[in-house]
Amino acid sequence: MAELHPDIERVVFSEEDIAAIVEKMGREITEEYADKNPLVVCVLKGAVVVMADVMRAIRAPLTIDFMAVSSYGDATSSSGVVRILKDLDSRIEGRHVIIVEDILDSGLTLSYLINMLQSRGPASVEVAAFLVKDVDDRDCSVVPRFVGAHVPNEFIVGYGLDYAERYRNLPYIGVLKPECYS
Ligand SMILES: O=P(O)(O)OC[C@H]1O[C@H](OP(=O)(O)OP(=O)(O)O)[C@H](O)[C@@H]1O
Ligand code: HPA
Ligand SMILES: [Mg+2]
Numbered sequence: 001m002a003e004l005h006p007d008i009e010r011v012v013f014s015e016e017d018i019a020a021i022v023e024k025m026g027r028e029i030t031e032e033y034a035d036k037n038p039l040v041v042c043v044l045k046g047a048v049v050v051m052a053d054v055m056r057a058i059r060a061p062l063t064i065d066f067m068a069v070s071s072y073g074d075a076t077s078s079s080g081v082v083r084i085l086k087d088l089d090s091r092i093e094g095r096h097v098i099i100v101e102d103i104l105d106s107g108l109t110l111s112y113l114i115n116m117l118q119s120r121g122p123a124s125v126e127v128a129a130f131l132v133k134d135v136d137d138r139d140c141s142v143v144p145r146f147v148g149a150h151v152p153n154e155f156i157v158g159y160g161l162d163y164a165e166r167y168r169n170l171p172y173i174g175v176l177k178p179e180c181y182s
Pocket of ligand 3: 043044045046047069
């Protein structure tokens with residue numbers, strides 16, 4: 001196990017936990033998409049790490065593409081405005097699209113993306129969310145087809161998830177010490 005970063009108060013998912021979740025998601029997606037040649041879409045930046053892992057756990061033909069989207073900036077709650085920083089390179093008409101996300105929190109990012117991609121005439125759009133945060137009253141109703149795990153309603157970092165762009169490279173997911181928030 002990697003040495004714990006000094007800013008981390010508590011580990012929520014260890015590297016071993018993450019590996020097991022990735023394999024489970026890969027198996028589930030493989031079963032459903034074996035003959036569908038899906039377009040697997042990574043939502044940058046946060047999903048970059050889970051994308052690299054999950055796409056290798058899918059044992060079926062697929063192609064990949066990337067979007068870059070931002071709504072949190074340096075804060076720990078959503079600004080409420082989803083900014084598209086980079087659109088897909090591929091056309092998705094008639095394709096089975098799987099959006100890979102690191103976390104579903106308020107649901108704003110995914111509901112925005114699903115609407116946007118649906119308007120382009122894909123065969124289907126589904127979501128694979130590594131984490132779903134258990135929030136009480138989510139405004140945006142997004143139901144991911146594939147869920148890695150649920151997390152309590154607290155801000156987490158690591159495995160792609162950042163606070164003010166830091167900590168994305170931690171190989172585990174954890175909670176920051178309170179003094180690390182500015
Ligand atoms: O369900 P929501 O409340 O919309 O939150 C989830 C989104 O927020 C984070 O991205 P962010 O906008 O911080 O950009 P990033 O991926 O570059 O970190 C995260 O990676 C998800 O994409
Ligand atoms: O808990 C979180 N951590 C990091 N980024 C996030 N984006 C939405 N929720 C989170
Ligand atoms: Mg993101």
